[in-house]
Amino acid sequence: MDGLIKMGEIKDYPSFLAGLIIVLAVVLTAMLAPLISPYDPIEQNMPHALQPPSAYHLLGTDPYGRDVLSRIIWGARVSLYVGLLSATIAMIVGVPFGALAGQLGGIADALLSRVIDIMLSFPGIILAIVVMSILGQSVDNTVLAISLAMIPRFARLARGEALQLSVQEYVQAAKASGAGNLDILVHHILPNILSPILVQYSLSIGSAIMIEAGLSFIGLGVQPPTPSWGEMLSLGRQYLYTAPWLSLFPGLAIMLTVLAFNLLGDGLRDMLDPRLKRV
Amino acid sequence: MDTLLSVRNLKTYFRVKRGILRAVDNVSFDIKRGEVFCLVGESGCGKSITALSIMRLVPYPGEIVGGEILFDGVDLLKLPEEEMEKIRGKRIGMIFQDPHTSLDPSYTVGWQVEEAILLHRMIKKVSKLAVNLLKKVGIPAAEKRYREYPHQLSGGLKQRAMIGIAISNSPELLIADEPTTALDVTIQAQIVDLMLKLREENGISILLITHDMGLVAEACDRLAVMYAGKIVEKGSVEEIFSEPLHPYTKALLRCVPRPDKDVEKLVSIPGTVPEFPPASGCRFADRCPMTRKECFETTPEEVNMGNGHRVACHLYG
């Protein structure tokens, strides 16, 4: 894949660069959580409950006296784990199915398209709720539920791209040389749909983080006391007027991270699309 | 015949990331009233940008940076935009290469012809005029076609409709940018025939932009051969075809496969057109079989060889 992105070009895409920096910062935060978090995120400390931001607790404490900053730092782990893993699973499952359907056309395509349509007509979060209530609550089930909800996005995108590619002359040339469908999929279709898929992947991580927060917010996602941004928001809701820092900071964390992945995705789109390349 | 359009030292440059692209560099030519003048050259030679410069429709990041375009004695480059709008579509009409994308798919053909007329003239019975125009450009069943949408017309009919729109306000100059390239040969012949008929009947001048040497020989009176943004040779069609002087013109004429005679071997021109040609020297120098030292050092000046035949080449300096 050399030639896809040139390092020297990155500076021409400031939004991509901004997204990249924030994403890296979040990743580092999650990785270094045990080292940089000032307090234990789970241990309760009732005497210090509901303290506003101060020099000791930069972002304040929650009703159980836990440090909000520490919980946000640890919560990044959950968010990234769920976001990355579910987007990856959705991509790995959705893309080959969609690409093959688009490439083959006919009944296979019609069938898959209908399935995708049905799945897409379901709001992703509702689908996730259904899955969670069947499978039970755990981080891994959250991942499963979210990836299931996001598979059709990847499948539909891959299908559309593959459909366009399948009539390209270089695909016809391979066909004329006797190449089979799988050969064409691996050698021509997949490499050529990589760029839009990558963009979608980045955007999907952002929305997976959103869905996870939403699920945790309504109490279906990650279970307390494991720190998660959605669960923190949910807790903060009851103290919205008395302790606004409880909702404000996890909310900001979600917003910033999702924004970063979206910037990254949009930036990738601009960089990878030769039509948008500046001469 | 007096001069209708005089392009003098036109320079249209594109400022791109990698430098300045001299798409049209010091181009001069005259078009007389009632004549068909051809700008000939291969893709990227600047012929289309020259045409767009005359219309003052150069796309971003291009810019006309110098020269004069005298139309009927008035320098178009000095006119305010509102004045220019009165000239576009009224005194100068233009048709483009691809008839399939030049008409708006969401309006009827008749509506688009009428719009072109009403932009410049207040006329009550405009629909009658529009139908007559469609008839004039040889569209059969014009009353029916008037009510139809572009997708219902074939490529040839669309190009006829485009010509109808271009001549709707009886312009003095018609600029045709590769008007037949997207069409089949039998339809191509019809369109050329129509344009020549318009010239005969209305005395309209035509600036024909093409890469097709056959079309040039068939349709035009005088021509200019362009290469990499510069005119290398100009003169009457008879002069240039019987006695081409510039090595590029010579090669261009000998690389065309001939439908009228058997050719043993075609001449091809090695190399490619330079994207950013050097500021001085002949732009054809690196592909020319006759290069000398000076070709790389100084830009050749145009030399008059008599009979209006001019060539920019050191061989004749």
Add this chain to the structure above:
Amino acid sequence: MGTESRATYTGNDSLLRIEDLKMYFKEGKKYLKAVDGVTLEIEDGESLCLVGESGCGKSTLLKCVAGILKPTSGKIIFQGQDLTKLKGRKLLKARRKIQLIFQNPYASLDPRMKIIDIVAEPLRIQGVPKDERRKIAVETLREVGLPPGVENKYPHQLSGGMRQRVAIARALSVKPKLVLADEPTSALDVSVQAGILNLMKRLQRDYGLTYLFVTHDMGVVRYICERVAVMYLGKIAEVASKKQLFNSPLHPYTQALLNSVPIPDPSKRKRRPPLKGELPDPLNPPSGCRFHTRCPYATEKCGKEEPQLLPKNGRLVACHLVNQD
């Protein structure tokens, strides 16, 4: 055998024989008969041009022979085997001998593949080991006149002419017998076109290739072909040797086609009346002879009865007027 008998020659040494080939596409409730009963023979080592205007079915016919489209009915007999009946390994083996060059060198090369992998692809599909196919690919690239170093570039780094040379190298890499070319120079500038046509001519001589060459450019036809088949709306109007066709076209459509071509010589300028009318809608082709709506000589019979492709003075013509006298 003299050139006079060539057009109608039906000997055993024909490399490719297309028999009553039909390719219909369903469009709504109607059928678009893109190729409607074409029979054509190509001899080993010759170059045959298929000419005609857009929508005449020439490219569709080519795609059927190339195996990109599966014909509705008819036979494609290549070296004695009917390709429409072959499957699996056998088809792959037969296919190796037929290669295709596309019109647009900007679209026919995969933008994500290196030049060497593009050229080696047909060999890879045929199961040639990696080292060997790379060696052949490099040799073939030199053969089509591309400089060393081009192997590791990507298509977008090359000019149109160079890309078309890459496409030719790809076709040549498996040492084919029959090369199908679909307007291989129409997207190129004339100065570049000349180089490609010269190359194709030389390769034909050096490798004994057979060409089935689709084009709309009569100049290209005259330069590259020995025999010409003229198509109009899915049917063959005339098959003749190049000499016959350019000196004395028989079918009125062939005449009109030649008459419409502008000649790059102002001393031969002619103000000929161009052929009237538009190409009919291929979904509703005219009855009888499909050309009768535009033919200056059409009679009542032409609108009713479909003319057969019959031998006439050593060529094949489908026209009532020509065939009756």
